[in-house]
Amino acid sequence: MKSNNDNEIFRLRVQSIENVAEDVIELVLVDELGNTLPKWEAGAHVDIILDDALVRQYSLMGDTNQRHQYKIAVLKEPASRGGSKRIHQLSLGDEIGVRGPRNQFNLIPAPSYLFIAGGIGITPILPMIKVAESQGADWSLAYGGRRRESMAYAEKLVAKYGERVRLYPFDELGHIPLQSEMSSNGNGALTYCCGPEPLLQAVEDLAADWPDGLLHLERFAPKEIIIDTPDKPVEVYLAQSDITLQVPADRSILDVITEAGIDVMVSCQEGTCGTCETFVLEGIPDHRDSVLTKSEQEAGKTMLVCVSRALSDRLVLDL
Template sequence: MTAQVEAAGHVLPVSATQDAIVVARREAADGIAHLTLRPAVGGSFPAWEAGAHIDLHVPGHTRQYSICSSPTDRSSLEIAVLHDPDSRGGSAWVHAELTVGTRVVVGGPRNNFALAPSRKYLFIAGGIGITPMLAMIEAAEHAGKEWRLAYGGRSLRTMAFARELLDTYGPERILLYPAEETGRLDLETLLGVPRALMLVYACGPQRLLDAIEEYCLGWPAGALHLERFAAASDGQGTSGPFDVELSRTGRTVHVAADRTILDAVEEAGVRVLSSCRQGVCGTCEIPVLAGEIDHRDAILTPEDKARSASMMVCVSRAAAGCSRLTLDL
């Protein structure tokens, strides 16, 4: 995982939010709602850059959705949401309730998937993973960089923005792989030979990203940038209990085997900025002063994880053999 990380705060109030209104809605593809939001009281949204997402506060949940509109127009922002049949409430609510005129609470924007400077870019999208790529393509095009997009999906009917992208940029730069017609993304052709001065940005289902990581093992360090829909579930460290020292007060908080660090410190009365609670948004990043970490998030780069200067306290834990962590809390 080599996506860029935005530093989060330490002990802070809940994330700044604002009310927004749905001003337009259309079906971008089968099962994908494309929504345009404007601030409810006028004005503009906070600035963002390509790759950013917002927090959408739905009943009982907070969900993260990539912004798929241009950062140059802050009077509105757009998101596209797939109706996931296995939804735990987020996408189902969006598709059922977010109609034109609906008021909704949003947080952010934040960016864990920033576009780093490069001469060349290869963008790879699987399904709804196309959403962060739209602003990235705009930024690369505006900067005069060399780029291509490889975009895979089940069929053209399910691939949001595919026809618009093809019409705008042409088949030389927009490579479409509707599986029912052409087969799956040809990763061997795309990634089999490392390319100098090129960065790879990929977003999509876990299986696709795992395959991309395998193909990019021989690429230069830092060439691959991923944004995952879910954090790793196969941590190599202990799932047992451990203690966390809060350096600012000297307090020690016990973290039981069935609790997260975030759960434990909140129950102890410490407020930590958090959002997804799944290790995918980067909000709860906390500096680590001592101890070994079992990183289970989908945000930090391998280099960041090796340094272990910070951790996402919603999912990561003490590593095997480490009974105590000291955090800047």
């Protein structure tokens, strides 16, 4: 869940730009005055605000104890909607807006981990490996990509960690052999996976029978949501604002709340970043997000108001 200062936007300067793989650049962002930046933990991401209508989320990398810079890596997507293309056009000294950090992909302390990364999905995994190392945990990484040249930090990881890192360039070895990689998880290692949707779906399918809490995923795009019933109107009461709103079937809860003048922090509006996660005080949400775990959705204590609706006729939200 977001913290109280998550809504603050601050300006950071591009201190360095480095090509770290085919179509992938690493950027180091610093405060012009050398101010300390908000603390973050492995798995966290920030919003990069390029203009009012162009906000993208990128995972933080590097040392979580380094409070004077943020480091991100950005893949130039062929089908970019504008975000990655704009970032690849940045120059040294340029300033950009940053908001966060937030963390929906927390690394839970454990004696052992299996990390699975596909392509640019390696970025949130990198600080997790550092934390696992510092805690003396047993861990391994299965890392796939289109080709070696496209796999950021791959050779550095192998050079530093040896056999604990297994690389699977698709043009050489095909897909990550998930069956064999995940079959070794009988020791109860926590599994963290980030990458394209086909990889995440395959991992979810193989882990369908695992105990709750062993698998943790982070998505770049919303997963397919099967909607069994037609959307229906819902009454939404905002407890802090003492406002009752009627949300018609053809509009989102977020849209109606925003139209009423209530400030809700938003970013992706696709149910993947977790920015608009809101506490539910009463009622039953109809979860349609790609962030909350199955147990979190079943508990119904929070919801993402950008995409989710209601199974009950009324919701009471902590807004």
